[in-house]
Amino acid sequence: xxxxxxxxxxxxxxLYAVIGTGVISLILSILFxxxxxxxxxxxxxxxxxxxxxxxxxxxxxxxxRYEEDSNRHSKPASK
Amino acid sequence: xxxxLVLSLLAVFGVYLAEVLFKIDFGHxxxxxxxxxxxxxxxxxxLKVANVVTSIVVNFRGFDTLGEVTVLFLATTAMSxxxxxxxxxxxxxxxxxxxSRIVMTGSKLLFPAIILLGVYVxxxxxxxxxxxxxxxVIIATGFLLMLLSYxxxxxxxxxxxxxxxxxxxxxxxxxLIGLLNGGTFLHNFLHTGVxxxxxxxxxxxxxxxxxxxxxxxxxxxxxxxxxxxxx
Amino acid sequence: MEFKLFDLSIVEYxxxxxxxxxxxxxxxxxxxxxxxxxxVIGLSILDAGINLLLISIGYLKAGTAPxxxxxxxxxxPLTLENIKxxxxxxxxxxxxxxxxxxxxxxxxxxxxxxxxxxxxxxxxHTLNIDEIKNLKW
Numbered sequence: 001x002x003x004x005x006x007x008x009x010x011x012x013x014x015l016y017a018v019i020g021t022g023v024i025s026l027i028l029s030i031l032f033x034x035x036x037x038x039x040x041x042x043x044x045x046x047x048x049x050x051x052x053x054x055x056x057x058x059x060x061x062x063x064x065r066y067e068e069d070s071n072r073h074s075k076p077a078s079k
Numbered sequence: 080x081x082x083x084l085v086l087s088l089l090a091v092f093g094v095y096l097a098e099v100l101f102k103i104d105f106g107h108x109x110x111x112x113x114x115x116x117x118x119x120x121x122x123x124x125x126l127k128v129a130n131v132v133t134s135i136v137v138n139f140r141g142f143d144t145l146g147e148v149t150v151l152f153l154a155t156t157a158m159s160x161x162x163x164x165x166x167x168x169x170x171x172x173x174x175x176x177x178x179s180r181i182v183m184t185g186s187k188l189l190f191p192a193i194i195l196l197g198v199y200v201x202x203x204x205x206x207x208x209x210x211x212x213x214x215x216v217i218i219a220t221g222f223l224l225m226l227l228s229y230x231x232x233x234x235x236x237x238x239x240x241x242x243x244x245x246x247x248x249x250x251x252x253x254x255l256i257g258l259l260n261g262g263t264f265l266h267n268f269l270h271t272g273v274x275x276x277x278x279x280x281x282x283x284x285x286x287x288x289x290x291x292x293x294x295x296x297x298x299x300x301x302x303x304x305x306x307x308x309x310x
Numbered sequence: 311m312e313f314k315l316f317d318l319s320i321v322e323y324x325x326x327x328x329x330x331x332x333x334x335x336x337x338x339x340x341x342x343x344x345x346x347x348x349x350v351i352g353l354s355i356l357d358a359g360i361n362l363l364l365i366s367i368g369y370l371k372a373g374t375a376p377x378x379x380x381x382x383x384x385x386x387p388l389t390l391e392n393i394k395x396x397x398x399x400x401x402x403x404x405x406x407x408x409x410x411x412x413x414x415x416x417x418x419x420x421x422x423x424x425x426x427x428x429x430x431x432x433x434x435h436t437l438n439i440d441e442i443k444n445l446k447w
Contacts (some may be wrong), residue, residue: 002331005355009339014347021351024332028358031325035365036375036401038208039132040409042200044361046216047417051298052354054223058305059347059424063431067345085341089334096333100326100363106371114404119397123378124390131376131400135407147411154418158425208377212414274388275380294414301421 001027012067018056025049127271128205128280136210137283137290141265145250148293152243155297159304178228186228193221201291205280211287215294222299226306234303239296246293253282253289325366332359346427346437350420357416361409368402376403 001024008020025048032041103109122134136144201214225232257266265282272279336359339352374382378396386392427437434442 001328002335005332005335008351008355009335009343009348014345017348017351021354024355024358028362031328031362032365035325035369036373037365037406037409038375038377039130039210039213040361040365040406040413042209042213043216043410043413046213046220047413048358050220050223051216051302052417052420054302055305055421055424056347056351059428062428063347063437067348082342085338088341089338092337093330093334096330097326100330101323103326103367105322105326105366106369108370108402109367110402110404115402116394116397118403119376119400120390120393123388123393129378131378131403132406132410135403136410140407143411147414150415151418154422157422161422161425161429207379208375212410274378275383305421305425 001031014060014065014067015057018053018060021056022049022053025052123274125271126267126280126283127274128283129275130205130208130210132208133205133210133287134280134283137286138265138267141254141286144290145254148247148250148290148297151294151297152247155301155304158301162304177230182228186224190221190225193224194218197221197291197295201287202284203277204287204291205283206275206277211290212294214291215296216298218291218295219298219302223302226303234299236300236303239300239303243293243296243300246289246296249289250286250293253286257282325362325369329359329363329366332356332362335359344438344440346430346439347424349439350423350427353423354416354420357412361412364405364409364412368405370399370401373399373401376400376406 004020004023004027008017008024011017011020025044028048029041029044032038032044108115118135118139119131121139122128122131126134126138128134128138197214197217197220199214200209200217201211204210204214222234226234254265257268258264260266260268265286267281267283269281271281278284333356336352336354336356339355340349341352343349343352376397378393382396386396430442431437436442
């Protein structure tokens with residue numbers, strides 16, 4: 001889980017980083033199950049894995065995919 | 080330079096957090112003020128609800144849940160008003176590629192099963208793990224599947240807002256009836272039945288079903304707004 | 311500073327250690343990274359770490375989930391003493407209810423933050439916070 005967190009922070013391709021956060025949520029929900037919290041595990045599996053990931057992916061589709069891209073686009077801020 | 084500063088800050092923060100946490104005995108009871116015992120005995124004894132988390136979320140701290148549902152509603156509203164860019168034409172969703180026939184047929188097959196699973200989860204919220212939030216999210220996931228695989232699948236905003244408002248009105252009016260009957264908001268005024276029956280717990284299943292519809296409608300609207308976004 | 315880090319069996323504290331590490335990683339991403347989406351990712355990682363921390367504080371060793379299921383109750387008559395005896399071995403339900411709320415609210419916050427990101431990108435055509443002059447602090 002810590003590895004997935006490090007991966008999703010270090011990775012410069014934002015799409016892969018978002019999939020890394022999905023993996024974090026998946027492992028987190030399994031840990032919740034071990035900690036005897038099935039309600040929370042169900043919520044985390046549904047929200048963290050499915051919905052958060054899809055919202056991030058929609059945002060990436062509407063903006064840029066690579067982290068370096070934001071440096072290259074050195075357009076002066078229009079207005 | 081900034082990185083070194085942040086790293087040292089994080090090191091200090093981590094050491095202090097660890098110092099606090101290593102005083103806690105893992106696996107032994109930490110909160111000793113009796114709240115746990117009260118909830119664990121009052122839930123099966125008075126309310127006849129098997130799932131104690133449900134009875135905390137819906138009944139003991141039900142007012143918080145009303146606030147939480149309101150926050151979700153505000154998030155949906157804020158998202159659609161921030162992203163508002165003039166009226167977009169219907170069916171003009173930006174899909175990168177059209178999906179194949181297998182995906183379309185498969186998601187059509189899966190969609191009723193997902194909706195059924197969501198409804199099952201929030202109807203049995205007081206007996207098994209699950210409840211309104213989980214069930215609502217599962218329903219929203221089903222709609223997400225349909226929206227992703229069909230390019231021209233439409234969800235009516237009018238239907239969504241009507242379902243959402245009706246569910247919200249149900250929640251608030253049950254709370255107000257409880258206030259009139261028993262003196263506290265969300266007082267359990269129905270007959271509570273027998274533990275582990277489907278019809279038990281008084282108003283708790285009704286409220287959780289309302290919460291399920293409300294969360295499902297809100298999240299579906301949120302996803303629909305986000306998916307209709309186009310550069 | 312008198313906590314003994316190496317006297318304890320570290321496996322017992324694996325949940326605490328993991329959650330603290332994840333909180334720190336999330337904070338690092340939120341403080342250092344320049345891309346707005348990376349900052350939101352860092353915040354959601356931080357959220358996950360705090361949730362894990364709260365749940366693991368409420369854990370009871372060899373405890374059961376706080377559900378009076380038929381398999382647990384069996385044919386015991388549900389008197390007050392029996393309920394008390396069963397609830398001795400249950401984990402704390404209060405942090406679970408709080409975390410249930412926190413996850414849903416966290417999703418709402420993430421959605422609003424990401425819609426703000428889309429809006430900023432549309433206005434400035436960049437996601438770098440150094441180039442968005444209005445956000446400078």
